[in-house]
Amino acid sequence: MKGELENHKCVLEVLEKLVQIQDNLECAASANETQSYSEGAAALLKVELLLGTPLDGYDDIQILQALQTECCVEKQKLIFKMNEKWKQMVTWNSSDSNSQSKSKQVSQLEITSGSSAMSELIGAMETLGILESTLKCFGNRLMEHLFKPCVVNSTATVKNTPGNVVIVTVNVEKNPVPPPPKQMYMNVLTIIQFLEKHFKELRIQDGTDFLSCIGRNVSKELLKLIVNDCLTPAIPHNNKDMTEFEGNCIEPTKAFQDILVNLKFIPEDDNALEDFVKNINVLFVNKKSQNILLHARDLMKSELHNTVKVSDQHPLGELAEKDAPSDKKSRKLELASSCQLSTDTFKLPPCQIR
Numbered sequence: 292m293k294g295e296l297e298n299h300k301c302v303l304e305v306l307e308k309l310v311q312i313q314d315n316l317e318c319a320a321s322a323n324e325t326q327s328y329s330e331g332a333a334a335l336l337k338v339e340l341l342l343g344t345p346l347d348g349y350d351d352i353q354i355l356q357a358l359q360t361e362c363c364v365e366k367q368k369l370i371f372k373m374n375e376k377w378k379q380m381v382t383w384n385s386s387d388s389n390s391q392s393k394s395k396q397v398s399q400l401e402i403t404s405g406s407s408a409m410s411e412l413i414g415a416m417e418t419l420g421i422l423e424s425t426l427k428c429f430g431n432r433l434m435e436h437l438f439k440p441c442v443v444n445s446t447a448t449v450k451n452t453p454g455n456v457v458i459v460t461v462n463v464e465k466n467p468v469p470p471p472p473k474q475m476y477m478n479v480l481t482i483i484q485f486l487e488k489h490f491k492e493l494r495i496q497d498g499t500d501f502l503s504c505i506g507r508n509v510s511k512e513l514l515k516l517i518v519n520d521c522l523t524p525a526i527p528h529n530n531k532d533m534t535e536f537e538g539n540c541i542e543p544t545k546a547f548q549d550i551l552v553n554l555k556f557i558p559e560d561d562n563a564l565e566d567f568v569k570n571i572n573v574l575f576v577n578k579k580s581q582n583i584l585l586h587a588r589d590l591m592k593s594e595l596h597n598t599v600k601v602s603d604q605h606p607l608g609e610l611a612e613k614d615a616p617s618d619k620k621s622r623k624l625e626l627a628s629s630c631q632l633s634t635d636t637f638k639l640p641p642c643q644i645r
Contacts, residue, residue, distance in 0.1 A: 312341050312358050319365045323372055328415035331369050336418055338362045370421055376412055377425060379403070385436055396463050398436035400485075401456045406492040417495055422504075430508035433482075438513050441478035443520050445470035449478040457485040469521045472540040476547045479513075487554055506556035514563040522567055526578050533575065541568055 315334040322331030342359055384399040416422040437459050441447045446462040447470065459482070461467075469475070486502060493501035522544070527536050548564045551557045567574075 308341055308344075309354065309358070312338050312362075315341070316358070316361055316365060319369065323365070323369050326372070326376070327411075328369065328373055328376070329411045329418070331365075332415040332418035335362065335366050335369065366419065369415075370419060373412060373416055373419075373421070374425075377416075380409060380412070381429065383432055383436065394463055396440070396461050398440065398459045399456060400433075400437060402489040403455050406489075409490075410493050413493060413495065413501065422495070426504055426508050430505060433505070433509055434512055434516075437482050438479060438509070439516065441470075441482070442475055442513075442516050443467055443469055445474070447478055449481045451481050451485050455489065457482055469524050472522060472525055473543050475517070475521050476543050479517075480547070480550060483551070483554065483556055487556075500555050503555045506551075510551070510557045510561065511563075514557070514561070518563060518567050523574065523578075526571070526575055528579060528582055541571060544568055 315338045318334040319331045319338070322328070322334065338358075339362065342355065342362060380403060382401040382403065384401070386397055413422060416425055437457070440459055440461045441449060444461045444464065444467040446464070446467070448460050450458045450460070452458070459478075470478075486505060490501045490505070495501060495504060522540060525536070525540055527533055544564050545568060548557075552559050552561075
């Protein structure tokens, strides 16, 4: 009797668990249809926890395996719907403004959703563990289409429309010239402030600003690009330009870093730009030394003597014409005429070595 009671108790626990799983699966399916992404993600999380709890003696029953499969299907459906919704909220467009010559490249980012809908979507993505991959993809596109053109191309212009669109336009060039640091900082800040405008109300589950999450994915690469492709080439070659460089580069660099820290786009302990400013004198000396070495290398590779071709017909070589305009050639001609040599001078027998 006691054994039967224990058996019935176990059966009731299994049935109760199956009912909970089924209810949550139905809730997830309904939430998916009504775009209640947070509710659907929470329901699927409960299902995974229930399925992950072992049931002594009942782990191999077919209905649990079927429910496991249904949970996976509903999860993939919800993830697909959320990714599609993200693409509707965050729209990218990259095209040639002049299709004939393809002289300009236009990249456009549009954010069209309110903070409440975006907040729910981000929360659901985090619950299902896909937020980091979404942020990584978004960060890669930010770098490729918006930030990088502003850092490496002096023709880049950034337009922040009154609506929800930021547009970066650059001339297509084979070897683009980096912009002055002030211009570059202004363009990059315009993009970051656009992101801050639309994401400032958003937080993830631990309370971290969503803009900080974006910065965590792109700031390291962005600052490295700024230092290597814009600031370092801007270092002058001589001492007289260093004062102007300090006003146009060093001070704006410090202000730029302070703004990024205040926006929480980079952490306070990120020293990439600060290290550049501290080492500017060392970098200046290194660049100056490198230029001297390059000049010395070119000098060593250059021809140090002027030569003439000697032949049997002209053993003294071809002399300069009398009407040659160069002062140096005229002087050589004068010296050559003052002491004429025999036409047989320097005529030597052919080499007999075979």
